[in-house]
Amino acid sequence: MQRRAEILKLIKENGFKRVSELKDIFQVSEVTIRSDLRMLQEEGKIERNYGGAMMKEELETPSFSETSMLLSEPKAAIAQAAVELIQPGDSLFLDGSSTTLLLAKLARNIENITIISNSIPIFEQLKEITTATLIGIPGSLNPRTQTFVGPYAEKMINDLRATKTFISPKGVLLEGLRDITMVEADIRKRMMDSGNEVIVLADHSKFNNNRTLIPIDSFDAVHTIITDQRPDEAFMSIFAEKNIRVIVADTHDD
Incomplete structure (x- = not known):
């Protein structure tokens, strides 16, 4: 027809x-x-x-196991830079990404923190920890990302507050943060809204990733961006205008 x-x-x-x-x-x-x-x-x-x-x-969202194998060295460096921003007593939103999984592994030794996440792999990593409070976000399971999403998850995030939100979007474009699917974008947007400080973890492959069609949010709510390569001047100009701190993680061993 x-x-x-x-x-x-x-x-x-x-x-x-x-x-x-x-x-x-x-x-x-x-x-x-x-x-x-x-x-x-x-x-x-x-x-x-x-x-x-x-x-x-x-x-077609890459599976969690697929994304975990990509750019492992830059992601590890980003996670190492991110954990240095966490203080004892902090409460954290962690999205369901491979970079935040690495961050969760590093943060497990920080005392008296609260970790709030919709990620099954993060809780598998932390399920036996006794020095932190773990809060799981319920919802409908996205089997590829191994995360809980949907209205129930969004409502719970809306009802909670955290001192810091760490998210790793699928794309960073000049107009803001982007994702591949609406349900994952909605979760990350809610986490941004419910966190006092928003920290974006994005390796260099995320910048100008035009396959990410779904908007998460503009840069207005972002406080810090941690990446592995200095973004180009178009991005740096926007970040300077919005007073966003940019941390370039060291990917080389001493």
Whole structure:
């Protein structure tokens, strides 16, 4: 059908299109558009999500084990720089990333901290610790990232507060932080809103990663960015304007 081909073309060009937008473009009912999207999803071409649809390949999130193997040295250096910002008595939001898992391993020896996370691997790492308080965020399991997401997880984060939030988004663009899926972006946004100090952990591959379509937030709430290579001047200018501290982790042994 011609209309479905045109819808698919629009989604491919824009990354994501809402049902309401498609209804206005094609001058048909929402019921008709939803039917078209259902057919395209059944053909394996798109994924319907949050009142619209996006290309299926954009939703292919790397598994946790896959991301854990990538850029291990820079991530370890970033985690080492991050743990130096944690003080005894701090409460921490940690998102479900391989970099925050490394951070959790390093933070286990800091006394009297509280770790709040939706990550199964983080709690597997810390489950026997006796010097920290662990708070697990419940929700629907995302099997690829091994994290709990969804409305229940978001509500719990909204109800909590922490002295520091550590997140590792999938992309850092000039307009702000980005992710691959809406559910993970929503969790990270809630953690940013509920933390007194927001610290972004982003290796050099995250900068200008244009495959990350979903916005998390602008840089307005960010206090510190820890990376392994100095960002280019376009980013540094924005960070200076917003008074964001940039820490470049040392990736070389002495």
